[in-house]
Amino acid sequence: MxxxxxxxxxxxxxxxxxxxxxxxxxxxxxxxxxxxxxxxxxxxxxxxxxxxxxxxxxxxxxxxTKEQAADTFGEYWVCVYASREYPQYYQNLKSAEDLLIKLDSIHQDVTANSPSNIEAALPPRFDVKSTGKNAFRVHYKSKRGMIDFYIGLVKGVGVYFNTPVEVRKLSEEEVDIRLGTPDAEQGRR
Ligand code: HEM
Structure with a gap:
């Protein structure tokens, strides 16, 4: 990793x-x-x-708990670390939905050119399907089995865009996500 x-x-x-x-x-x-x-x-x-x-x-x-660790990590990664270290992926993002949909290509891109001292990276894959207005079913695929981190990171996306997020774990590879309407005042953007 x-x-x-x-x-x-x-x-x-x-x-x-x-x-x-x-x-x-x-x-x-x-x-x-x-x-x-x-x-x-x-x-x-x-x-x-x-x-x-x-x-x-x-x-x-x-x-x-592991879930609490994943939530704290997820918010820190999305709102502080990745936005500072990888600003290129934050340019032109419109919404929480926009970022969730772009994650698969972001992870392909960010792991595409491994420096010589790094083994080929195995980025997680995310297949996002719409299941209604502001509702999605995401199939997460990774040999690492880090769905709790995926969930913590989705919540971090909600904080970043100041958008209420509900995430329901269906299995170790699937979640349902429902996004609310962004609140006007708070948020990190
Ligand atoms: C937008 C900025 C982001 C960047 C630049 C980024 C980049 C990365 C990188 C470099 C890794 C390590 C991959 C490897 O070594 O194979 C990783 C892992 C991971 N990322 Fe992201 N990420 C971002 C946002 C997110 C978000 C918002 C989520 C979920 C909502 C997410 C989900 C994950 C998960 C679950 C892993 C753990 C590795 C695995 O499951 O196999 N990432 N990310």
Whole structure:
């Protein structure tokens, strides 16, 4: 998995829960050695197993569930990290619906040109079908089985566009999403 996911997770923990907690989580995950840590800042790939181990330790040390971790990560990724690191994908976005529909091509694009020190990335795929006005059924496909993160990220899209979002998990590969009307005042845009 691309190291950006790891870098975002550690930044999120530092910002929301503090440096000390981040230190404990990295220690527990065998990542505290600065040499190991710096590899990822230099663009090396991050193994999926390491990521799941990190999330397990994070949940235990912060005393939160995997779903809560995924929601906090999702909002931070969409509203802070990706909007800062990948502004090109935010240009010309019209709405939460627009971003949800473009996600499949965004993930294809962002993982298309792997630097030589990174194994070929395996981006998640998203098949979005309309099931009514502002309603969608999404088929999420990834060998990593991270649908809880997908759900947290969808909620983050709602926060970014200030649009109420309801997400219902149907299985480990399918969700129903209903979008409300954007509220006038708040939101991050
Ligand atoms: C718009 C900015 C976004 C960018 C640039 C972006 C980019 C990325 C990248 C680089 C990865 C790692 C992929 C790999 O290493 O194979 C990833 C993973 C992932 N992304 Fe995004 N992403 C964005 C937004 C979103 C949103 C809004 C969602 C869901 C609503 C989402 C869902 C996921 C999921 C679930 C994964 C975990 C990997 C997996 O399931 O296999 N992403 N994303």
């Amino acid at each position: 691309r190291a950006q996911i790891f870098l975002c997770l550690t930044e999120m923990v530092r910002e929301k829960f503090g440096k000390e907690k981040l230190g404990l989580i990295l220690d527990a995950s065998g990542l505290s050695d600065s040499k190991v840590y710096m590899r990822y800042f230099n663009g090396f790939d991050f193994s999926d197993e390491k990521f799941f181990d990190l999330v397990r330790n994070l949940c235990r040390i912060l005393n939160i």
